[in-house]
Amino acid sequence: MMRTALTDLLGIDAPLVGFNRSPGVVAEVSRAGGLGVLAATAYTPEELDAQLTWIEEQVGGRPYGVDLLVPGKTAPGDPADLVASLRAQIPDEHVRFVDELLARYDIPAPARPRHESPELIANLDPSGVPALLDVVFAHPVALVANALGTPPPTLVDRAKAAGVLVASLVGKPEHARRQLEAGVDVLVAQGTEAGGHTGTVATMILTPEIVDAAGDVPVLAAGGIASGRQMAAALALGASGVWCGSVWLSSHEDITPDAVKRKFLTATSSDTLRSPARTGKPARQLRSAWHDEWERPGSPSPLPMPLQPMLISDAWSRIDEAAGNGHPGATALESFFIGQVVGGFAELAPAGEITRRIVDDCVARLQELRTLT
Structure with a gap:
């Protein structure tokens, strides 16, 4: 058992998220x-409710948390008809580009027609957050995290009233100051090595x-942390714990398609890039032919969130399905959000085993460091 400000706040055994x-x-x-x-x-609100219920059945009273993607800036939409108003903003040029890209790689049509989910599109717009929050606060969550900006006052107020900690991801000290003014309880310092939406500072x-900048507020280090040695380094930098994301993509329980995981296992730490070509905001992911196509001279610039995800959603469903069947063109395009730690992936393992290994190796490294003084 390791004790830090984070473990004291959450009642957990190890300062690892x-x-x-x-x-x-x-x-x-959590287990x-x-x-x-x-x-x-x-997830839609109904799906999220089911998933949280299932998690609670598995963890036996141990704490768990939820992360919401609440972008600070998005393309404006009409709340009365959000999906249609957003889709009308997608230029024909971009639609043609994606259609031609799929044709160039000979990506087949989906086996089953895919129906667009208004709820999932709304999740990428601030107007969709309240419905998710209603579900979150109907469950005994210990922490709610917000990505892509300062959490809206409604999130902070509802969390405080429910006794739930609020965490926010930051990439610069000025971001941290805004989050502290908003009343967050935990800051996550996410370096550029991280997968997904991230900034440029290591x-x-x-x-x-x-x-x-945080004062008495606990800080978690994120980005490039997938081993006990890296966790020990984060604690040495003054963090109260670590926030790990990419490492779980090497776990059996992770739902990322096998075709993507196979690419992860052969990738190096130099095979990722920050690109807006998936979400409309810079996000680190595994480089593939998809990114090469968007970067070619004459290709259109990615659209802002949530227009870019709307534009490419069907395309990625087709790519995932075809890559799962071994289609060479889809395999070349296939990718997912992943940090630079992908270069250390050697094999898949159970998530619980990965957790225990990181913590045990961290403890061992900290004990070794004591011998240096």
């Missing part, structure tokens, strides 16, 4: 003594900057 969209990963991290946090944006530089 595991962020993932897979309920199985979340449950296993192993950390705090599993579910990425909620990919974790080694960013973490102590955020620790200095």
Whole structure:
């Protein structure tokens, strides 16, 4: 058992937070003594309710959390008809580009027609957040995290009233100051090594900057942390714990398609890039032919969130399906959000085992460091 300000706040055994969209990963991290946090944006309110109920059945009273993607800036839509008003803003040029890209790689049509989900599109717009929050606060969550900006006052107020901690991800000290003014309880210093939406400052530089700005507020280090040695380094920088995301993509419980995981296992730490070509905002992901196509001269610029996800949603469903069947063109395009730690992936393992290994190796490294003084 390790004790820090984070473990005291949450009543967990180890200062490790595991962020993932897979309920199985979340449950296993919490069962192993950390705090599993579910990425909620990919779920409709009804699906989220079911997933949180399932997690609670698995963790036996241990704490867990939820992460919401609440972008500070998005393309404006009409709340009266959100989906139609947003889709009308997608230029024909972009639609043609995606259609031609899929044809160039000979991506087949889906086996079954895919129906657009208004709820999932709304999740990428601030107007869709209240419905998710209603579900979150109907469950005994221990922490709610907000990504992509300062959490809206409604989120903070409802969390405070429910006795739920609020965490926010930051990439610069000025971001941290705004989050502190908004009343967050935990800051996550996310370095550029991280997968998904991230800034340009490295974790080694960013973490102590955020620790200095945070005062008594606990700081978690994120980005480039997938081993006990890296966790020990984060604690040495003044962090009260670590926020790990990419490492769970090497777990059995993670729901990422096998075709993507196979690419992860052969990738190096140089095979990722920050690109807006998936979400409309810079996000680190595995480089593939998809990104090469968007970067070619004459290609259109990615659209702002949530227009870019709307534009490419069907395309990625087709790519995932075809890649799962071994289609060479889809395999070349296939990708997912992943940090630079992908270069250390050697094999898949259970999420609980990964959690315990990171914590045990961290403890061992800290004990070794004591011998240096």
